[in-house]
Amino acid sequence: MAKNTQKKFTVVSLFAGCGGLDLGFVGGFESNGKKYQKHPFVIDWANDIDEPACKTFKNYFKHDIVCGSIVDILDGKHESMFDAPLPKKTDIVLGGFPCQEFSHAGKRRGFNTEKGLLYRSMAEVIRRTKPVLFVAENVKGLLTIDNGTAIDIIKDDFAKLGYHVNHKLLLAADYGVPQMRERVIIIGTRKNALPRFEDGDYPKPTHKSKHVSVKEAFGDLENLKEGDLPNHHWSRAKKNRGQGNGIIDPEKPGPTMRTEHHGNIEYHWNGKRRLSAREAARIQSFPDDMVFLPSTSQAYKQIGNAVPPVLAWHIAKSVQAFLDKNLK
Numbered sequence: 001m002a003k004n005t006q007k008k009f010t011v012v013s014l015f016a017g018c019g020g021l022d023l024g025f026v027g028g029f030e031s032n033g034k035k036y037q038k039h040p041f042v043i044d045w046a047n048d049i050d051e052p053a054c055k056t057f058k059n060y061f062k063h064d065i066v067c068g069s070i071v072d073i074l075d076g077k078h079e080s081m082f083d084a085p086l087p088k089k090t091d092i093v094l095g096g097f098p099c100q101e102f103s104h105a106g107k108r109r110g111f112n113t114e115k116g117l118l119y120r121s122m123a124e125v126i127r128r129t130k131p132v133l134f135v136a137e138n139v140k141g142l143l144t145i146d147n148g149t150a151i152d153i154i155k156d157d158f159a160k161l162g163y164h165v166n167h168k169l170l171l172a173a174d175y176g177v178p179q180m181r182e183r184v185i186i187i188g189t190r191k192n193a194l195p196r197f198e199d200g201d202y203p204k205p206t207h208k209s210k211h212v213s214v215k216e217a218f219g220d221l222e223n224l225k226e227g228d229l230p231n232h233h234w235s236r237a238k239k240n241r242g243q244g245n246g247i248i249d250p251e252k253p254g255p256t257m258r259t260e261h262h263g264n265i266e267y268h269w270n271g272k273r274r275l276s277a278r279e280a281a282r283i284q285s286f287p288d289d290m291v292f293l294p295s296t297s298q299a300y301k302q303i304g305n306a307v308p309p310v311l312a313w314h315i316a317k318s319v320q321a322f323l324d325k326n327l328k
Contacts, residue, residue: 009323012087012129013046014070014095014122018056018292018302020284021094021137022046024312025319026061029287032178032217036313039320045087047073047080052298053305060290070121090129092319095122096137096307119154127161132193132327133319134158136186137307140169143184155186163188164196170311173253174205177285177308178217181256185315194326201322203314215250215269218282222270229288232278233296237263247271254283259304263297277303285310 013022023029028038046065048054054067066073066080073080080086097119119136126134136158143151155165165188172181187197226233239245244264248254255266257280265274275283277292277299285308292299 007040009041009091010044010087011041011092011094012090012125012131013043014093014125015097015118016046016048016057016065016094017050017053017096017305018290019046019061020286020306020309021096021135021312022057022061023286023290023309024307024314025092025094025316027313027316029289029309031285031287031310032176032212032282034176036310039313039316041092041316041320044090045084050302052294053302055293056291056302059293070118070125074121074124086125087129090131091133093122093126093129093131093134094136095125095134097122120157123157123161126158126163126188130190132190133197133323134163134188135315135319136188138184138186140182140184143169151184158186158188161188162191164191164194166197166199168199168202170202170315171205172285172308172311173211174208175203175311175314176207176212177283177310178212178214178253179256179283179285179308180253181308181311183307183311187319194322197319197322201318203318206314211253213251214248214254214279214283217254218279219250221276221279221282222268226276229278230291231281231296231299232276233299234276234279235263235265235274235296235300237265237274239267240264248275257284257300257304259301261300261304263300265300280304284308 022043025041027036029036043063047070049069051067054065057065066084068078072078159165167184167186170185172179189197242264244261244266247267248269250269267274277296280303284303292302
């Protein structure tokens with residue numbers, strides 16, 4: 001691999017969803033009035049089990065995505081083994097493995113479910129494709145499951161494959177995302193190719209002293225008619241006492257956009273309606289030209305399930321700098 005910024009790095013993307021992590025690594029998009037340059041990362045192969053998310057991904061990236069269970073794919077029980085097989089080699093593996101089992105907002109069942117063990121599928125993909133570096137993303141709750149041992153078990157399983165493994169908790173709002181979303185970013189580097197990705201190699205905060213407010217992010221949409229912008233439709237779920245029924249503060253970043261809220265997404269600061277899917281997408285830092293298919297409920301789910309592209313872009317930038325510096 002040539003040590004220069006023109007080198008293109010191939011990417012295998014797992015649990016891709018609608019492509020938030022992918023978009024950050026590819027770059028070349030605009031979010032909340034700011035342009036984010038292209039990165040030298042190219043999607044080679046992507047997978048997710050959710051059909052609507054796969055449709056959104058394919059429509060935006062103009063790139064095929066294998067839709068189906070990664071477990072079946074690795075077991076050779078999916079048609080992709082013939083028409084879109086997992087590459088034998090790649091430079092980077094990305095994966096926000098399912099996080100609901102580790103979330104504070106969920107039942108926190110951790111390793112006691114099939115979903116909670118899907119990180120092992122990511123480990124198997126890493127074993128087969130031998131990337132020089134991988135990036136895994138998960139919720140903050142991962143750090144406290146089983147008295148903090150879950151993160152150690154996961155890191156140990158990745159390390160056994162021949163990787164230095166580190167993790168760091170990042171707050172999306174510190175990087176210009178108008179959202180108080182905290183995520184654990186696990187980065188592994190292949191021992192025979194790279195040194196350890198240290199805490200200091202993670203991206204430095206760009207907005208720690210002044211977070212972007214939701215009003216800055218989508219104040220222009222407040223009086224826009226429903227449907228005047230793609231995905232600018234909102235839930236009519238009746239207000240109750242459950243989670244997600246508060247009114248957001250226009251002068252602060254938004255709360256974490258959740259995957260499963262069953263229509264109980266927070267109310268706009270005007271108190272007249274819930275946030276639209278497009279407003280939720282702005283909170284997550286998605287560009288307006290990404291259209292979430294096929295419905296508002298599916299749009300909310302895909303948006304909440306994603307890695308904020310702007311946060312992913314900063315991670316990708318730090319990964320690129322690390323590779324340029326250390327790859328011989």
